[in-house]
Amino acid sequence: MEKYQFVVIGGGISGVTCVESIATFNPTAQILLLTGTPLIKAITNYVKLTKFLEEFDIEEKPFNYLAEQYSNLIIKNKVVERLDTDKQIIFCMDNSQIQYDQLCICTGARPKLLANSNPYVLGIRDTETVESFQKKLTSAKQILIVGNGGIATELVYEIEHCSVIWAIKDEHISTTFFDEAAARFFLDRIEIVKEQQKLNEKRQKYEITEIPSELQNNHTTSLKICGGALGPDWATGRSMKGALSEPRQVHIEYQVEVKNILTPELYQKRTSTTENLQLSEEHIPWPVYVELTNGKIIGCDFVVSAIGVTPNVETFLQSANFKLGTDGGLLVDERMCTSIKNIFACGDVCSAGWTLTEQWFQMRLWSQARQMGHYAGKCMLAYANNQQDSLTMDFCFELFAHTTKFFNMKVVLLGRYHENDMKKYENLIRMTPGVEYIRVTLKDGRVHGCVFIGDTELEETFENLILNQIDVSSYGETLLDPNIDIADYFD
Numbered sequence: 001m002e003k004y005q006f007v008v009i010g011g012g013i014s015g016v017t018c019v020e021s022i023a024t025f026n027p028t029a030q031i032l033l034l035t036g037t038p039l040i041k042a043i044t045n046y047v048k049l050t051k052f053l054e055e056f057d058i059e060e061k062p063f064n065y066l067a068e069q070y071s072n073l074i075i076k077n078k079v080v081e082r083l084d085t086d087k088q089i090i091f092c093m094d095n096s097q098i099q100y101d102q103l104c105i106c107t108g109a110r111p112k113l114l115a116n117s118n119p120y121v122l123g124i125r126d127t128e129t130v131e132s133f134q135k136k137l138t139s140a141k142q143i144l145i146v147g148n149g150g151i152a153t154e155l156v157y158e159i160e161h162c163s164v165i166w167a168i169k170d171e172h173i174s175t176t177f178f179d180e181a182a183a184r185f186f187l188d189r190i191e192i193v194k195e196q197q198k199l200n201e202k203r204q205k206y207e208i209t210e211i212p213s214e215l216q217n218n219h220t221t222s223l224k225i226c227g228g229a230l231g232p233d234w235a236t237g238r239s240m241k242g243a244l245s246e247p248r249q250v251h252i253e254y255q256v257e258v259k260n261i262l263t264p265e266l267y268q269k270r271t272s273t274t275e276n277l278q279l280s281e282e283h284i285p286w287p288v289y290v291e292l293t294n295g296k297i298i299g300c301d302f303v304v305s306a307i308g309v310t311p312n313v314e315t316f317l318q319s320a321n322f323k324l325g326t327d328g329g330l331l332v333d334e335r336m337c338t339s340i341k342n343i344f345a346c347g348d349v350c351s352a353g354w355t356l357t358e359q360w361f362q363m364r365l366w367s368q369a370r371q372m373g374h375y376a377g378k379c380m381l382a383y384a385n386n387q388q389d390s391l392t393m394d395f396c397f398e399l400f401a402h403t404t405k406f407f408n409m410k411v412v413l414l415g416r417y418h419e420n421d422m423k424k425y426e427n428l429i430r431m432t433p434g435v436e437y438i439r440v441t442l443k444d445g446r447v448h449g450c451v452f453i454g455d456t457e458l459e460e461t462f463e464n465l466i467l468n469q470i471d472v473s474s475y476g477e478t479l480l481d482p483n484i485d486i487a488d489y490f491d
Helices: 013-025 063-067 127-137 150-158 180-190 264-269 366-384 459-468 473-480 486-490
Strands: 002-009 031-035 039-048 054-062 073-077 080-084 089-092 097-105 109-111 121-123 142-146 163-167 249-253 258-262 275-277 288-292 296-300 302-305 309-311 330-332 343-345 350-352 401-406 409-415 426-432 436-443 446-453
Touching: 002 013, 002 366, 013 031, 013 039, 013 063, 013 366, 031 097, 039 063, 054 063, 054 366, 063 073, 097 366, 121 127, 142 150, 142 296, 150 163, 150 180, 150 401, 163 296, 180 426, 180 436, 180 446, 258 264, 264 288, 288 302, 330 343, 343 366, 366 401, 409 459, 426 473, 436 473, 446 459, 459 486
Parallel strands: 002 031, 002 097, 031 073, 097 343, 121 302, 142 163, 142 302, 163 249, 275 296, 330 350
Antiparallel strands: 039 054, 080 089, 089 097, 109 309, 258 288, 288 296, 401 409, 409 446, 426 436, 436 446
């Protein structure tokens, strides 16, 4: 039986960052990375923008890309079947067994689906599912997107030459990230024909890999093997074109959920009193129909289910009585330890179980997956050297900070950016239609959160204001006066 000091399960962002952290801080450590797919997610072009904000690309790379950088790292394409947490043994589907001293679970999360076995319902989470979506889209004239998070928002902007019906359960779009005012700022951009990408624009490098047949056909499990989660700019350079000649057409259904998914046969049996919503007059009958809670029935070529993710914990729950967070992730403490001895977890599979700072919260984002992976590696080393008592929490957990792009505009989110309780918080807003949107959330005269859309160049200044909790009440609305360089006040 093979034995390693450190074993990490999962070749996504958090898992790869975790092994890199261990290998960097201890070049002699024996490290094994287990991944269910032949490619791993590699972070490239990393740039530190501020103390907390960072930008990077994610590329899918073969094993040797990582193994060549760290001589003490071994990577194997294996799927875990179960654990023996008492003997600290991993049982794999190929009947091999691996013993560990320290184990970190980084298996990520998978999309929640409206229907698990319907070929016309797609979830988008990894490279393989994006490729499947692209293939279906080329012959599609009308699709339904269900969900109101980041994936749904990006898809609505990226899709061309296809009628898009966007069904959301909220009063405005993109509630995961934006308030109603910011949503209105973006609405005008939904109808804009997507700007032609620059020829020299950076492009993601992706490959699709086949899962070995012996793993696909293994009858001992129904586990779906997924690749790592999509990274930033995942749609860059991808063709998202349907079969219509018109550039784009988007219709939004607000405050609705999916009631039923119907086959054409079931649809024909329904009464004629229901309202059938369709933007495209062609391609009738449709392959699938969706009944919404407002009574409308939508015919389309396929449905994109973008209603969130579920942590991939099933394999481990069958092995031991792990404590779970309220969101179903493996509960971890401030040292990324699960409730089982010598087992850590990080990234989308885990739930933060420690006492959070006022300005940080968990959100299943690639930026947090990288940060958690880096910190988990340091924690594993500390425990291995019996130095866990000297561990201090990584500063990245002091302040929520994330940067991304929506509708081809830069977006920066800081701190408690989404607070809407007007009894506790005051919001300052500055908006130039089509150019920028700024929202600063104040509590007791101190900055607690910010949303910056566009090239505002305010993120570093307000990051410091949140951290230092300086009383800015005396500045009033001049805090966002474009004619005043606010950074000069707080140098």
